[in-house]
Amino acid sequence: MEKALVDAIRFLGAGLAIGLGAIGPGIGIGILMQGALQAMGRNPDASSNIQTNMILGVAFAEAIAIYALVVALILMFVVGA
Amino acid sequence: MNKLIKFVIFIAVIVGLCSLAGALGKLGNFPAVALPAEAPFSIGGFPVANTLITTLIADAVLLLFVFAAMRKIRRGDPDADIPRGAQNIFELMMDALYGLSKNVAGSNAAKIFPIMATIFLFVLFANWMEMVPGMESIGTMHTPHEGTGFKPVELIAGVYTVDRAQPVEIAAHAAEGEAAPAEGKHADELCTSCIVVPFFRVPTSDINTTLALALVTMVLVQVFGFRALGGAYIYKFINIPALQKGGMGIMFFVVGFLELISEISRILSFAFRLLGNIFAGGVLLFVMTSLMPFILPVPFYGLELFVGFIQALVFSMLSLAFISGAMASHDSHEAHH
Numbered sequence: 001m002e003k004a005l006v007d008a009i010r011f012l013g014a015g016l017a018i019g020l021g022a023i024g025p026g027i028g029i030g031i032l033m034q035g036a037l038q039a040m041g042r043n044p045d046a047s048s049n050i051q052t053n054m055i056l057g058v059a060f061a062e063a064i065a066i067y068a069l070v071v072a073l074i075l076m077f078v079v080g081a
Numbered sequence: 082m083n084k085l086i087k088f089v090i091f092i093a094v095i096v097g098l099c100s101l102a103g104a105l106g107k108l109g110n111f112p113a114v115a116l117p118a119e120a121p122f123s124i125g126g127f128p129v130a131n132t133l134i135t136t137l138i139a140d141a142v143l144l145l146f147v148f149a150a151m152r153k154i155r156r157g158d159p160d161a162d163i164p165r166g167a168q169n170i171f172e173l174m175m176d177a178l179y180g181l182s183k184n185v186a187g188s189n190a191a192k193i194f195p196i197m198a199t200i201f202l203f204v205l206f207a208n209w210m211e212m213v214p215g216m217e218s219i220g221t222m223h224t225p226h227e228g229t230g231f232k233p234v235e236l237i238a239g240v241y242t243v244d245r246a247q248p249v250e251i252a253a254h255a256a257e258g259e260a261a262p263a264e265g266k267h268a269d270e271l272c273t274s275c276i277v278v279p280f281f282r283v284p285t286s287d288i289n290t291t292l293a294l295a296l297v298t299m300v301l302v303q304v305f306g307f308r309a310l311g312g313a314y315i316y317k318f319i320n321i322p323a324l325q326k327g328g329m330g331i332m333f334f335v336v337g338f339l340e341l342i343s344e345i346s347r348i349l350s351f352a353f354r355l356l357g358n359i360f361a362g363g364v365l366l367f368v369m370t371s372l373m374p375f376i377l378p379v380p381f382y383g384l385e386l387f388v389g390f391i392q393a394l395v396f397s398m399l400s401l402a403f404i405s406g407a408m409a410s411h412d413s414h415e416a417h418h
Contacts, residue, residue, distance in 0.1 A: 048184065049184060052181065052184055052398070055394070055395060055398060056398065056399065056402055058395075059354070059395050059398075059399055062350075063346070063347075063350035063354070066349070066350045066353045066357060067346075067349070069353055069357050070349065070353050073353075077116055
């Protein structure tokens with residue numbers, strides 16, 4: 001196939017990989033934050049403990065987006081570049 | 082009245098700087114976006130990557146800071162009881178970090194704290210190198226291996242920049258001829274199609290740095306696990322005792338394999354979380370700076386200050402949580418439920 005076409009599909013794939021891959025973690029982090037903020041509002045004394053666990057949870061949810069980022073980076077810089 | 086004059090002068094200076102920047106903006110030194118770290122020079126055939134140089138600088142700055150903070154305590158100065166300056170900041174940070182590790186790891190906090198604090202301080206200093214002017218923009222002129230180079234323009238005697246408005250295709254023979262890095266500083270050896278290879282680049286925007294940190298952390302997780310639980314640590318992954326129980330035990334055996342896979346994927350997510358955040362931050366900063374050199378980048382510098390801190394905190398906190406998770410025995414974990 002023509003190189004320009006292959007490149008175009010590659011870039012499209014990279015954009016779709018990270019774009020679609022970020023939807024799930026975005027929703028997840030939103031729900032997580034909602035829960036954490038509500039918990040902090042109800043029990044402000046426990047907020048340091050909640051904050052620690054919240055950041056851990058956000059990091060785990062974010063990891064899914066990072067796998068999408070890895071795929072996008074591979075498409076951009078490794079496969080056929 | 083006086084205030085008004087000061088304000089008018091201030092506005093005039095800003096407008097003047099902006100128009101000057103607009104005039105220079107045509108020659109604006111826009112670093113090439115490259116994921117792998119570049120090597121501006123080599124010592125004895127060994128290419129020295131720009132991120133290696135910056136890593137060493139970050140280490141040196143961190144060591145100087147710690148020695149400045151510890152000076153009075155090491156001397157046994159009675160003044161040390163009342164911390165001031167660097168010592169005060171350092172004690173504040175250590176206090177907060179130790180509180181965090183006690184919060185997460187409980188009785189194991191003292192064993193894990195040195196490692197998580199080291200990771201935090203190193204990653205923090207490495208991330209904040211991004212704020213230093215000249216980062217990723219001052220370097221030697223090289224002919225790019227692929228892609229398009231730009232026409233070099235002389236700013237002052239011996240100092241060059243690239244003109245982004247004048248891309249120059251690399252001639253095939255020139256690319257081969259200049260495979261050895263040419264010293265861009267000398268006019269007689271100057272490339273015709275150039276990119277700037279910076280001397281300094283943020284260490285954590287290089288996959289090698291973040292992957293090394295991630296590997297060290299995950300190996301340490303296993304080391305701490307074996308030291309705390311002995312040979313029984315391996316049952317977390319290959320759960321033979323559960324297999325003998327039959328029924329649900331077979332499921333625990335399969336879950337052990339999933340644990341093994343997630344351990345490997347943690348290396349990946351550790352490395353790419355830090356890389357992605359800091360690399361994207363660097364790109365954001367120089368895109369903003371090239372759009373408008375004054376005022377506009379300021380809030381983004383604030384944002385990057387925050388992102389650098391949060392990423393350092395996340396990296397150290399995740400390593401803390403993983404190590405304390407590896408040290409907790411599976412039986413005590415079950416007893417919790």
